[in-house]
Amino acid sequence: MTITQPSTLIRTPRNRDPQSISLVIPCYNEEEVLPELRSRLRELVAQYSCPVEVVLIDDGSKDRTWPLLAQYAQEDSFIKAIRMSRNFGHQTAITCGLDQTRGEVVVILDADLQDPPELIPEMIREWRDGYDVVYGQRRKRFGESVSKKFFAFAFYRTFERVVGLQVPRDTGDFRLMDRRAVDALQSLRERHRFVRGMVSWIGYHQKALPYDRPERFAGVTKYPFRKSLFLAIDAITSFTYAPLRIASYLGIATSAFAFLYIIVVIVLKIMGINDPGYTSTMASILLLGGVQLTVLGILGEYVGRIFEQGQQRPLYLIDQIQGEPLQTEATGRNQRSCCQ
Numbered sequence: 361m362t363i364t365q366p367s368t369l370i371r372t373p374r375n376r377d378p379q380s381i382s383l384v385i386p387c388y389n390e391e392e393v394l395p396e397l398r399s400r401l402r403e404l405v406a407q408y409s410c411p412v413e414v415v416l417i418d419d420g421s422k423d424r425t426w427p428l429l430a431q432y433a434q435e436d437s438f439i440k441a442i443r444m445s446r447n448f449g450h451q452t453a454i455t456c457g458l459d460q461t462r463g464e465v466v467v468i469l470d471a472d473l474q475d476p477p478e479l480i481p482e483m484i485r486e487w488r489d490g491y492d493v494v495y496g497q498r499r500k501r502f503g504e505s506v507s508k509k510f511f512a513f514a515f516y517r518t519f520e521r522v523v524g525l526q527v528p529r530d531t532g533d534f535r536l537m538d539r540r541a542v543d544a545l546q547s548l549r550e551r552h553r554f555v556r557g558m559v560s561w562i563g564y565h566q567k568a569l570p571y572d573r574p575e576r577f578a579g580v581t582k583y584p585f586r587k588s589l590f591l592a593i594d595a596i597t598s599f600t601y602a603p604l605r606i607a608s609y610l611g612i613a614t615s616a617f618a619f620l621y622i623i624v625v626i627v628l629k630i631m632g633i634n635d636p637g638y639t640s641t642m643a644s645i646l647l648l649g650g651v652q653l654t655v656l657g658i659l660g661e662y663v664g665r666i667f668e669q670g671q672q673r674p675l676y677l678i679d680q681i682q683g684e685p686l687q688t689e690a691t692g693r694n695q696r697s698c699c700q
């Protein structure tokens with residue numbers, strides 16, 4: 361499957377500022393960064409005369425993240441704090457936040473200040489120029505381990521080759537989206553979500569904004585290797601069934617090898633050369649067992665996802681909401697509930 365992007369569509373500049381702005385910030389055990397995040401957000405909000413809402417989602421944190429967010433929502437009228445009923449994961453937290461936004465433009469950023477809010481005015485300038493999606497692209501990445509950088513490097517290149525969809529390299533979820541792009545994205549209600557891939561899939565006019573990604577302001581990464589690996593598997597399996605095809609190729613290759621081997625054995629037998637066979641029997645049993653289990657595992661990944669999708673459970677559940685910065689009447693937009 362190859363998905364091409366409509367780069368030739370004619371872009372019409374908007375030449376005006378947005379009527380309202382929403383920010384979506386997922387937070388998981390981020391108590392150390394929240395005070396600094398809040399003061400940086402206050403500076404940003406003060407620059408705009410239009411209504412701005414900041415939707416902070418607590419993804420089931422175990423530290424003081426929720427009490428702090430609830431307090432901020434009471435003290436700052438631009439903050440809306442949402443507590444999910446448990447930890448649903450970063451991509452689902454973003455989805456929950458997007459469902460709650462009402463702004464004409466929406467910006468997704470991480471809580472740890474690795475996605476500097478100071479870049480938002482530049483993103484808005486690109487939006488004025490007619491772009492629907494403006495994504496931050498990392499020129500340099502500070503404070504990330506060599507293994508994480510290598511994993512990201514290998515993943516994006518593999519994804520591009522296997523899926524045929526270009527997810528811009530060296531990007532995260534830091535991006536500005538026009539309302540129509542947000543609505544398009546939110547109409548995709550799949551369970552295993554790879555948001556940056558889905559944003560690429562929707563198309564429209566997209567532009568990169570290069571930036572040097574600073575280190576996390578405080579605390580440690582909430583994306584250990586295990587979570588990054590699961591995200592990579594979700595990304596591949598939700599965009600392509602190429603691994604199943606690879607599994608078939610593997611099966612065909614193994615069968616071809618077995619066929620050739622049988623011919624060799626018969627020829628050796630005719631020539632009177634007797635192979636005692638114990639080692640080769642063990643080797644072939646192990647090889648075939650390994651191949652079969654691998655293929656079964658790949659199949660299982662897809663069957664499991666069909667099962668979960670078939671259950672039609674809500675993507676997430678909300679425990680509490682504090683604050684209501686943008687009223688529905690202001691934008692004429694209704695929020696989506698968690699179950700749609």
Ligand code: UDP
Pocket residue numbers: 385386387388389390419447448449450453469470471472474576580581582583
């Ligand atoms: N996050 C989340 N739920 C999770 C893990 C992470 O909401 O289960 C949030 C986290 O608080 C942060 C963002 O996702 O705002 C990115 O996480 P992090 O900065 O730890 O990832 P990294 O930048 O190290 O890849």
Ligand code: MG
Pocket residue numbers: 470472474576581
């Ligand atoms: Mg980070």
